[in-house]
Amino acid sequence: MTHPLKDQAAIVGIGATEFSKDSGRSELQLAVEAIKAALDDAGLSTREVDGLSTFTMDNNPEIEIFRNLGGRELKFFSRIEYGGGGACAPVHQAAMAVHSGVADVVVCYRAMNERSQYRFGASYVPPPMPSAALATFSWTLPFGLTTPASWVAMAAQRYMHDFGATTLDFGRVSVAGRRMAANNPKAWFYQKPITLADHQASRWIVEPLRLLDCCQESDGAVAIVVTRADRARHLKQKPVLIRAAAQGACDDQMNMTSFYRKDISALSEMRLVAKQLYAMAGIGPRDIQTAVLYDHFSPFVLPQLEVFDFCKRGEAKDFVRDGQIDLGGRLPVNTHGGQLGEAYIHGVNGIAEGVRQVRGTSSNQVSGVEHVLVTAGTGVPTSGLILAAG
Amino acid sequence: MSNAATNDWLTAVKAQIGREALPPQTAVDPVNLPMIRRWCEAMGDRNPLYAEGKLAPPATLFMWTMSHFRPDLSREGGSLLGLDLVDAAGFTSVVATNVEEEYCRDLRCGDVITQRVTLDGISEEKKTGLGVGHFVTFRYEFTDQKGEVIGRTLFRVLKFRPPAKTAAAKKSPVPRPPVTRDSAFFWEGLNQRKLLVRQCGNCGRLHHPPGPMCPECNSLEWRALECSGRGTIHSFVIVHQPQMPGLNYPLPVALIDLEEGARMVANLGEIAPGKVRIGMPVDVDFVEIEKDFVLPVFRERRAG
Numbered sequence: 079m080t081h082p083l084k085d086q087a088a089i090v091g092i093g094a095t096e097f098s099k100d101s102g103r104s105e106l107q108l109a110v111e112a113i114k115a116a117l118d119d120a121g122l123s124t125r126e127v128d129g130l131s132t133f134t135m136d137n138n139p140e141i142e143i144f145r146n147l148g149g150r151e152l153k154f155f156s157r158i159e160y161g162g163g164g165a166c167a168p169v170h171q172a173a174m175a176v177h178s179g180v181a182d183v184v185v186c187y188r189a190m191n192e193r194s195q196y197r198f199g200a201s202y203v204p205p206p207m208p209s210a211a212l213a214t215f216s217w218t219l220p221f222g223l224t225t226p227a228s229w230v231a232m233a234a235q236r237y238m239h240d241f242g243a244t245t246l247d248f249g250r251v252s253v254a255g256r257r258m259a260a261n262n263p264k265a266w267f268y269q270k271p272i273t274l275a276d277h278q279a280s281r282w283i284v285e286p287l288r289l290l291d292c293c294q295e296s297d298g299a300v301a302i303v304v305t306r307a308d309r310a311r312h313l314k315q316k317p318v319l320i321r322a323a324a325q326g327a328c329d330d331q332m333n334m335t336s337f338y339r340k341d342i343s344a345l346s347e348m349r350l351v352a353k354q355l356y357a358m359a360g361i362g363p364r365d366i367q368t369a370v371l372y373d374h375f376s377p378f379v380l381p382q383l384e385v386f387d388f389c390k391r392g393e394a395k396d397f398v399r400d401g402q403i404d405l406g407g408r409l410p411v412n413t414h415g416g417q418l419g420e421a422y423i424h425g426v427n428g429i430a431e432g433v434r435q436v437r438g439t440s441s442n443q444v445s446g447v448e449h450v451l452v453t454a455g456t457g458v459p460t461s462g463l464i465l466a467a468g
Numbered sequence: 469m470s471n472a473a474t475n476d477w478l479t480a481v482k483a484q485i486g487r488e489a490l491p492p493q494t495a496v497d498p499v500n501l502p503m504i505r506r507w508c509e510a511m512g513d514r515n516p517l518y519a520e521g522k523l524a525p526p527a528t529l530f531m532w533t534m535s536h537f538r539p540d541l542s543r544e545g546g547s548l549l550g551l552d553l554v555d556a557a558g559f560t561s562v563v564a565t566n567v568e569e570e571y572c573r574d575l576r577c578g579d580v581i582t583q584r585v586t587l588d589g590i591s592e593e594k595k596t597g598l599g600v601g602h603f604v605t606f607r608y609e610f611t612d613q614k615g616e617v618i619g620r621t622l623f624r625v626l627k628f629r630p631p632a633k634t635a636a637a638k639k640s641p642v643p644r645p646p647v648t649r650d651s652a653f654f655w656e657g658l659n660q661r662k663l664l665v666r667q668c669g670n671c672g673r674l675h676h677p678p679g680p681m682c683p684e685c686n687s688l689e690w691r692a693l694e695c696s697g698r699g700t701i702h703s704f705v706i707v708h709q710p711q712m713p714g715l716n717y718p719l720p721v722a723l724i725d726l727e728e729g730a731r732m733v734a735n736l737g738e739i740a741p742g743k744v745r746i747g748m749p750v751d752v753d754f755v756e757i758e759k760d761f762v763l764p765v766f767r768e769r770r771a772g
Contacts, residue, residue, distance in 0.1 A: 201710055208648040216645030217677045220763055221735045222707055222715045232723055236703035239746045285706035285718075285741075330683070337723050338676060338731050342703065 081322070081358040087173035088310035088317040088468060091120025091303035092430040097266050097421030100194040101297035109138045109189035110146045112299035120303045121314030122183060129154035129184030131171045133164025135424070138189055154181035158325075160333055162374060162455030163347075165425025166463045170323035172304035182305060188426040189299030198295045198422070201225055218335055227292055227375060229334040230457055231284040234377035237343035238286060241392035243380060245286050249277035250398045251376035252290045252418050257404065259415025262441045266294060267419045291376040293417035300426040302433070310468065317468035318436045321449065322358035326350035327459035334457050345378065348453065349385040351462040359464045361449060363387045366464070368435050368444040369409055369451040370428035373416040378456035383409075386451065405442055413442035425454050432465045477557045478602075481550045481590050489549035489585045489606055495532040499524050499579040507531070524575035529610055529619045533583035548606060549587045551627065559601050559627040566605075566624035572617050580613040588622070601628025641714020642757050650680050653692050658762040661754045665730045667693040676730040697752030699724040699766065702731060706741045720744050724766055737765040 093115025095101065095108050117124055124147040130140040131154075140155040154175045158164035165188075172184035192198035201224035204212040223229065237243055256272045259265035272290060280289040310317035329346035330339045339346065356362055363386055371382045380394035388409055389397040397403070403411040414420045414431035421427055432450040434440040447467070454461040497503070501521040507528055508518050517523045591603040608621040647655055657664035666678035669689030673682055681688055704722040711717050720736040722744065736744060737753060750766035757763055 199710075201712055203643045203712075204646055206644050206646045208646060210648060210650075212646040213648045213651055214677070216647065216651060218721075218733050220642055220645050220757075221721050221733050222712060222719045223705070223721045223733060224712065225710065228705055228707055228721070231705040232703050232721075235705060236723075236746070239703070282706070282708040282718075284708060332677075335733075337703075337733065342723070 080360070083173055083177055083320075083323065084358055084360070085319045085321055085466075086177040086307055087304055087320045088307045089169070089302055089320065089429075089433050089465065090305055090310045090313045090315055090317060091116040091118075091122065092301070092433050093117070093119055093303075094264070094300045094423075094427065094430060095189075095298050097264065097296050097298040097423070097427070098193075099266075099295075099297060101191055102194075105189050105191050105195070105299075106138050106142060106146065108191070108297070108299035109143055109187050109301075112189060112301040113143065113147065113185050113187055116185065116301035116303045119315065120305075122303065122305075124148055125150055126183045127185050128152060129172060129175050129181030131156045131158075131168035131175075131184055131186050132188060133158040133161065133168060133424075135161045136188055136190065138187070143187070154184060158461070160455070160459045162372065162424050163458035163460040165372070165454035166323065166429065166452055166461035167325050167454065169302060169304060169320060169429060169463055170325060170461060172302075173320045173323055176304060176306045182309075184304045186302040186304065186426070186429075187299065188301075188424050190424065191297045192422070193295040193297050195297075199225060199227060199292065214332055214335070223335075225284070226334060227287050228284045230375040230378060231287045232335075232337060233343040233457065234375070235286050237377060237381065240343065241395065243395040245288065245291075246274060246278070247380065247395040247398055248286070248291050248376040249274050249288075251373065251379045251403070252277050254398075254403050255373060255376075255412050255416040255418040258410075258413050258442050259419025262415050262420060264441075265415040265420040266296065267415060287375060287377070290418075293374045293422045296421040296423060298421050298423050298427075300423045300430050302426065302429055307468065316437055318433045319466045319468045320463060321361075321466040322355040322464040323462070324351045324354035324358065325459070325461045326354065331459055333459070336457065343381055344391075345381045345385050345456055347458075347460050348382060348456060348462070351453070351460055352386045355451070355462050355464050359449070359466075361464070366409065366449045366451045367447045368413060369411050370414070370416075370432050370453065371411050371451075372425055372428065372453045372456050372460075373412060373418050374422070374455065376418065379403075379411065382453060382456060405444070410442070410444050413440050413444065428452055429463065432463065436465050436467050477553050478590065478592075481553050481587075481604075484550055485587050485589055487549060487587055489587045492582055492584050493533045494582045495580055497532070499528075499532060499575055499577050499581065501577055503531075504528065504577070521577055524577065524579075526571045526575060526619070527569070529569065529571070529575060529581070530608070530621055532581040533610070548585070550590065550604060554590075554602060554604060554627045558629050561599070561601075561628050561630045563598060563626050563628070564623070565603065565626050566622065568622040570620045572619050575618060579618070581618065582611050584609045584611070594626075596626060596628060598626065599628040599631050601626050603627075642761075642763070643712075644761060650678055654678065657692065657694075658754060658764060659760055661762065663695040663697050663726075663752050663764055664692040665695055665726070665728065666690050674728060674730045676732055693728065695726050695728050695730070695752075697726075697764075698769070699726040699750055699752075701725075701744065701746055701748045701750060701766075703746060704736070704744050706744070722750070722766060724750060732764075734764045734766050737767045739768055743768075
């Protein structure tokens with residue numbers, strides 16, 4: 079049976095600010111600039127927006143954005159938990175909202191000065207309050223495990239042990255991302271590729287992660303406009319259908335520290351997303367031509383290739399060694415340069431790249447694109463999308 | 469707010485009101501065009517009268533006799549009258565709060581400025597946003613080479629007591645964990661040098677990190693199982709960056725499989741970071757970070 083949400087909504091506009099290390103303006107201004115650009119791209123007016131969706135750790139309230147847009151009637155607003163794992167979920171929310179008739183035009187956004195105003199990768203020390211959310215940090219905080227890099231490193235070490243991957247394999251992911259970024263004029267690391275030797279020479283952050291395994295901290299914003307597929311056909315751009323969208327959390331899930339499940343590098347929640355996406359789209363891995371795989375840290379790109387069945391469990395290292403994630407390979411990955419190369423806009427810049435691949439406008443365009451897979455944060459409750467030509 | 473000691477120093481300062489606060493100071497250089505141009509450039513002032521040297525900007529009045537930005541031992545004067553007493557009373561921080569200027573005639577190139585300054589007043593103790601302090605006012609008079617008055621300035625500063633170091637500065641170097649009713653037993657157990665894991669009172673399943681309901685049978689009944697502290701390393705990291713105060717880097721942190729079946733994060737003691745291996749057998753020990761704050765630390769098991 080066809081899934082009731084399949085192909086019912088479309089992405090009709092994308093917009094972004096420049097990506098930098100110091101935007102020189104407020105996060106709220108970045109947000110409204112990107113949203114206006116996305117609406118212009120769609121050929122829609124700010125007055126037509128009646129839904130907004132984002133995910134946590136964005137500091138811009140929906141209603142402040144709506145005031146600045148001069149919006150008239152905001153009928154749908156939602157905010158998904160768990161940071162980067164929520165990256166694709168607002169598009170999922172938007173699709174459900176427009177398909178159900180709750181809203182007509184929903185804008186998904188992310189806007190952050192997470193390099194110039196604060197340091198996103200810094201240690202997090204929660205206040206000592208007795209809440210269940212904060213108490214989850216108590217099991218790692220006193221031992222000095224306080225950064226996203228340190229939480230991912232724990233799973234990466236075990237993955238190397240279980241499957242014989244090495245830090246060179248993590249490096250290959252970074253080198254591939256930077257090669258893509260080098261050819262993307264919007265990328266922070268435009269024309270700045272790295273070699274595997276550069277990766278190996280970069281300093282340790284948290285062993286087994288080196289500096290060049292870690293994504294950037296960036297200033298910038300991205301916005302995505304979603305409306306019904308039937309309406310999309312009458313708008314300015316070639317519609318990009320939301321063929322499938324899903325969220326997932328399972329297997330003794332914790333936020334970045336799911337250390338108490340049997341297999342700590344298996345990305346069980348992403349496997350749950352994969353299962354739903356393939357079922358909803360009615361396709362399998364062979365139908366995907368290119369993918370945007372969340373790369374806050376390079377090691378977790380490898381098990382993502384495995385949970386989406388591009389290769390078997392433990393064989394992603396071979397897939398990467400064979401150059402299959404490069405342009406011309408079986409599955410070019412992160413053609414915008416990823417968050418290692420383009421910018422870290424918490425995954426939303428990856429959705430924009432997925433849209434460009436379907437439209438045929440990427441600076442690293444893959445030929446014959448029918449389906450693009452986009453994933454959200456790894457190691458956290460997460461989400462994903464399959465985008466397709468209308 | 470008044471006690472004998474306060475009154476003593478304040479009375480002493482008040483007794484000096486109206487007196488010369490510094491010896492008269494005559495400018496080293498006459499008012500001159502290069503300095504005027506430099507000032508206009510810094511301030512963004514494009515008035516052609518200044519650039520052509522016809523007049524000097526009135527606001528430079530204060531500038532010609534200013535003390536050097538490097539301490540100049542050859543110059544007499546020292547600090548303004550009264551401020552030494554205010555400092556000694558503990559009001560050691562300073563912020564300028566008011567400047568009022570009066571210009572009597574145009575300032576021109578060639579004028580040689582002499583400055584005289586008097587102590588004009590000191591306020592009673594005030595509570596301000598910066599802290600408790602006193603406002604101290606000085607009056608400056610600027611004369612030219614003929615002794616004619618060119619202008620006057622009122623200059624007021626707030627001298628305040630720097631805020632005491634907050635309690636935060638004395639906090640434990642290792643951050644304290646947020647503790648809930650569901651997890652308090654674990655931390656209290658550590659204080660008694662016990663490694664406790666929540667065990668379902670119905671089906672016996674271990675549940676760590678603990679929660680109020682057994683994920684297996686949904687029972688709310690539970691007991692604390694005291695673990696042997698024997699385990700093996702399931703995974704580990706070596707933290708290099710960023711570094712937190714109170715911890716030693718490179719810092720090994722391990723995920724330990726306890727022999728009872730639970731898994732937990734802890735630091736490793738007495739081992740070189742390069743020697744840590746997955747599968748390594750370890751035993752628990754306890755370290756007191758401060759009173760009522762004990763953490764588990766695992767050490768490599770000795771042979772036999």
